[in-house]
Amino acid sequence: MTQQIIQKVWNYCNTLRDDGVSxxxxxxxxxxxxxxxxxDEYSKPPYKRDIGIPKEYIWETLxxxxxxxxxxxxxxxxxxxxxxxxMLGQIFFKSRNEIxxxxxxxxxxxxxxxxxxxxxxxxxKGDIYEGLLQKNAEDTKSGAGQYFTPRSLIHAMVECxxxxxxxxxxxxACGTGGFFLAYYDFINEYYRKSLDKExxxxxRKKTFKGWDIVPNTVRLGLMNMVLxxxxxxxxxxxxxxxxxxxIADTGERFDYVLTNPPFGKKSSYTITNEDGTQSxxxxxxxxxxxxxxxxxxxxxxxxxxxxxLKIDGKAAVVVPDNVLFEGGAGETVRKKLLEMTELHTILRxxxxxxxxxGVKANVIFxxxxxxxxxxxxxxxxxxxxxxxxxFTLKTNQLGSEDLKDFIQCYNxxxxxxxxxxxxxxxxxxxxxxxxxxxxxxxIWLKDDSLSDLENLPDPDLLAEEIIENLEAGLNSFKEVxxxxxxxx
Numbered sequence: 001m002t003q004q005i006i007q008k009v010w011n012y013c014n015t016l017r018d019d020g021v022s023x024x025x026x027x028x029x030x031x032x033x034x035x036x037x038x039x040d041e042y043s044k045p046p047y048k049r050d051i052g053i054p055k056e057y058i059w060e061t062l063x064x065x066x067x068x069x070x071x072x073x074x075x076x077x078x079x080x081x082x083x084x085x086x087m088l089g090q091i092f093f094k095s096r097n098e099i100x101x102x103x104x105x106x107x108x109x110x111x112x113x114x115x116x117x118x119x120x121x122x123x124x125k126g127d128i129y130e131g132l133l134q135k136n137a138e139d140t141k142s143g144a145g146q147y148f149t150p151r152s153l154i155h156a157m158v159e160c161x162x163x164x165x166x167x168x169x170x171x172x173a174c175g176t177g178g179f180f181l182a183y184y185d186f187i188n189e190y191y192r193k194s195l196d197k198e199x200x201x202x203x204r205k206k207t208f209k210g211w212d213i214v215p216n217t218v219r220l221g222l223m224n225m226v227l228x229x230x231x232x233x234x235x236x237x238x239x240x241x242x243x244x245x246x247i248a249d250t251g252e253r254f255d256y257v258l259t260n261p262p263f264g265k266k267s268s269y270t271i272t273n274e275d276g277t278q279s280x281x282x283x284x285x286x287x288x289x290x291x292x293x294x295x296x297x298x299x300x301x302x303x304x305x306x307x308x309l310k311i312d313g314k315a316a317v318v319v320p321d322n323v324l325f326e327g328g329a330g331e332t333v334r335k336k337l338l339e340m341t342e343l344h345t346i347l348r349x350x351x352x353x354x355x356x357x358g359v360k361a362n363v364i365f366x367x368x369x370x371x372x373x374x375x376x377x378x379x380x381x382x383x384x385x386x387x388x389x390x391f392t393l394k395t396n397q398l399g400s401e402d403l404k405d406f407i408q409c410y411n412x413x414x415x416x417x418x419x420x421x422x423x424x425x426x427x428x429x430x431x432x433x434x435x436x437x438x439x440x441x442x443i444w445l446k447d448d449s450l451s452d453l454e455n456l457p458d459p460d461l462l463a464e465e466i467i468e469n470l471e472a473g474l475n476s477f478k479e480v481x482x483x484x485x486x487x488x
Contacts, residue, residue: 005115009128012111013135016104023136025098028216030132031223032078033112035091036062038226039233041118051234052088057081062109070109071102087235090222090242093215125227126181133176133220149178149260149318150353156403157258157316157363158182160345160410165191165199167207167255170308172245172301174210177221179258180239181228183207204230209252211245218242246285246300253310260318261301263359291336294329298322302333302364306341309368318349321360325441334438338377338429341366344415346382346440347406352391353398360386375429380440383409383424387445 013026021029039051040059057077065073074097081092099105117125130151163169163183171179187203188195195203208230212218221240225231231239284295290303298319305315323330324346337343345365354361369376383406391398409424411417420426425444432438 005120005124006128006131008111010131012108013132016099016108019099019101019104021098023132024216027129027132027136027220028095029097029099029108030112031219032092032095033062033109034117034227035223035233036077037112038117041116042233047118049234052084052086053081059113063113066106067102070106071097074105085236087222087231087233087238090238090240091219093219093242095219122227122229126224129224129227130181133224149175150398151178151182152398152400152403153318153349153353153363154178154182154258155186155400156407158186159407160365160412161256161258161314161316162190162412163187163256165195166202169208169256169258170252170254171208171210171257171259172304172308173259173261174212174221174240175217175260177210177224177240179260180208180210180225180230183256183258184228184230205232205235208239209254210240211243212240213242213244215242246304249287249289249304249307252308253313254308255310255313257305257309257313257315257317259301259305259316261298263320263354263361292329292332296322296326296329299326299329299333302337306337306366306368311368311370313368314365315368316363316365318361318363321362321441323364324362325437325439327437331437334440335433337366338432338438339375340371341368342376342378343380344377345410346380348382348384348386350386350389350391350398352393352396377429377432379426379428380432381409381418381424381426382440382442384443384445385423387443388448 009030013023016026017023036053036057036059039053041047042049042051043058057080061073062070062077078092078095078097081088082095083089084092097105099108158179163186165187169180169183171177174180184203184207187207191199208225210221212221218240222231222238225239226233284293285300286293287303289307290300292299292303294300302317302319302323305317309315324334343364343366347363347365349361349363351360353359367376385402385406389402390396391402405421405423409418409421418424418426423445425442427442432440435442
């Protein structure tokens with residue numbers, strides 16, 4: 001039964017793709033219609049809940065129409081519900097119909113109407129939706145990959161942090177909500193025996209807070225959470241806010257922050273000139289709580305994350321290499337981070353993990369601390385998962401098995417009892433602070449491929465890496481050219 005539903009949803013996706021409807025557009029339309037159908041199911045016994053949808057726009061009104069009448073009514077529903085407040089308004093904000101064939105729209109309505117979605121297990125609904133999100137991320141033309149972090153990496157980060165019940169977690173650049181889902185699953189599995197009704201309700205409704213600036217991503221993230229049983233369709237204050245989280249300190253503080261802020265070095269905003277052309281202006285955030293004023297997006301996120309952590313809060317953040325070695329504001333932020341938090345672990349990630357091609361990234365783990373006259377960081381443990389490791393997005397993806405050794409070395413049960421290995425080394429605060437620009441970009445393993453031809457990876461992996469690096473270089477040149485021209 002479960003596989004039949006999943007297959008039906010996927011088959012129809014393929015049908016629409018033949019008409020030029022992308023995974024992203026299909027996923028968006030599925031989100032609108034699923035929301036309306038689930039709202040209809042909740043309005044009936046035993047739930048009898050009012051989600052706030054006006055009677056003239058409820059699910060039943062779609063079932064009774066076909067052809068041009070259905071298309072026109074569907075467009076009206078999208079426009080009107082986008083004006084509502086709360087979850088309703090967030091889901092339908094700036095929504096539009098992307099299915100040009102009314103017959104195909106009618107068939108999609110019929111397909112969704114055949115199932116009782118509220119009664120389906122969260123794993124079934126979640127598998128369908130997460131699968132579509134993955135496919136959408138793989139569609140490089142859509143650019144959706146920048147909002148999708150490999151799930152194996154997310155789960156490893158959560159497992160290392162080991163969150164506890166009745167705690168709060170934030171993601172200031174939450175994308176489609178991958179970190180929330182992994183955190184939710186971890187609490188449900190790890191504390192299964194001790195989760196009473198109060199703790200489960202807290203987990204579903206009070207644990208998470210996310211931000212994202214892209215309306216469609218917020219929409220997908222909220223729906224992804226609802227389908228996984230996090231939050232509700234009638235939430236007055238949705239768990240994900242459509243806003244730039246860096247703009248200001250809202251005063252909210254969290255026990256955990258797990259996030260993968262967007263790649264791209266500069267923070268900027270688009271303006272429309274008098275002649276109608278568009279250009280980009282560099283954006284710096286002048287915040288009193290920041291250690292350095294900079295247009296470097298990642299450095300701003302690190303400073304913001306430190307601000308929104310509780311005094312004893314813990315963070316795990318994906319950052320590109322430039323955060324580890326860049327001078328100027330980068331050096332200032334690193335020094336302050338070492339002094340005012342306990343930056344205890346860095347995971348050096350291999351290339352070939354992200355849809356932003358050629359990115360060299362890391363995960364930094366740090367615990368916030370109260371004010372102190374002496375630096376909190378005493379030693380930093382670095383795990384090198386990059387040297388002599390070769391992954392690609394298609395033929396050799398990073399899996400959970402590839403991260404097992406790191407988790408074991410991290411020793412979540414007691415990270416103060418660690419042992420050095422070939423890939424896991426300890427560096428003292430004194431050693432780090434003595435390095436040029438307080439660089440955390442430390443390499444000690446020998447890259448075998450540079451000196452031993454026998455250890456070169458397979459030709460197909462090499463070819464994929466070369467293509468990814470060429471595309472990354474081309475994108476960098478485009479950014480430089482756009483910057484010189486002052487255009488987007």
